[in-house]
Amino acid sequence: MINYIELSKEISYALRHAPWEYELEMDEEGWVSVEQLLDALNKDEKWESISEKDLIVMIQKSEKKRYEIANRKIRAYYGHSVPIKIAKEKKEPPRVLYHGTARRFLDSIKENGLLPKGRQYVHLAQDVETAHNVGMRHDKQPCVLKINATQAYQDGINFYYGNEKVWLADEIPSKYITEM
Numbered sequence: 001m002i003n004y005i006e007l008s009k010e011i012s013y014a015l016r017h018a019p020w021e022y023e024l025e026m027d028e029e030g031w032v033s034v035e036q037l038l039d040a041l042n043k044d045e046k047w048e049s050i051s052e053k054d055l056i057v058m059i060q061k062s063e064k065k066r067y068e069i070a071n072r073k074i075r076a077y078y079g080h081s082v083p084i085k086i087a088k089e090k091k092e093p094p095r096v097l098y099h100g101t102a103r104r105f106l107d108s109i110k111e112n113g114l115l116p117k118g119r120q121y122v123h124l125a126q127d128v129e130t131a132h133n134v135g136m137r138h139d140k141q142p143c144v145l146k147i148n149a150t151q152a153y154q155d156g157i158n159f160y161y162g163n164e165k166v167w168l169a170d171e172i173p174s175k176y177i178t179e180m
């Protein structure tokens with residue numbers, strides 16, 4: 001039985017953080033060849049029987065839309081920390097976006113705004129529930145911050161489309177952020 005959650009975690013690691021550990025050639029939009037990825041995974045006993053079909057099943061089984069497959073290539077929609085900046089599609093954001101975070105980060109966010117930290121972009125959620133779930137990864141009683149995205153966008157801050165629920169942005173100064 002294939003553990004698709006574990007498979008997804010490993011693929012996240014490969015596509016967002018360490019493609020070189022899997023000898024993957026990644027282009028500027030984050031695409032890698034499915035064949036290269038499968039070759040690398042198949043070398044591991046745990047994943048020796050994985051095929052492209054399993055990648056598709058992994059994507060279908062997940063509640064979160066993390067990966068895209070097209071033309072025998074695969075990429076992560078968001079989350080990257082690789083040293084080369086992944087080019088994302090700039091897009092006008094919805095009026096308001098949300099960010100779920102830990103109580104212990106609030107003072108620093110108020111002072112410095114939202115920063116990408118270990119990733120290439122700040123990650124924002126389309127709705128409060130998604131933001132709350134993101135925050136739960138950092139704190140059992142997370143805070144949800146509301147981002148005045150339209151104002152930030154009009155003032156020249158870049159926003160990028162991740163998937164239907166996840167938006168990316170460059171730094172968000174604290175003047176656009178309110179606590180909910």
Ligand code: HQG
Nearest residue numbers: 066101102105108109112113114115117118119123134138
């Ligand atoms: C915080 C997951 C102090 C920020 C999720 C966050 C998401 C600051 C943490 C995606 C700060 C970084 C990304 C500042 C930001 N001072 N702390 N000035 N600015 N922070 O994990 O947004 O399941 O890198 O609030 O669902 O939590 O992996 O980012 O708490 O969509 O597909 O620094 O990853 O998706 O944490 O999560 P992360 P994130 P997957």
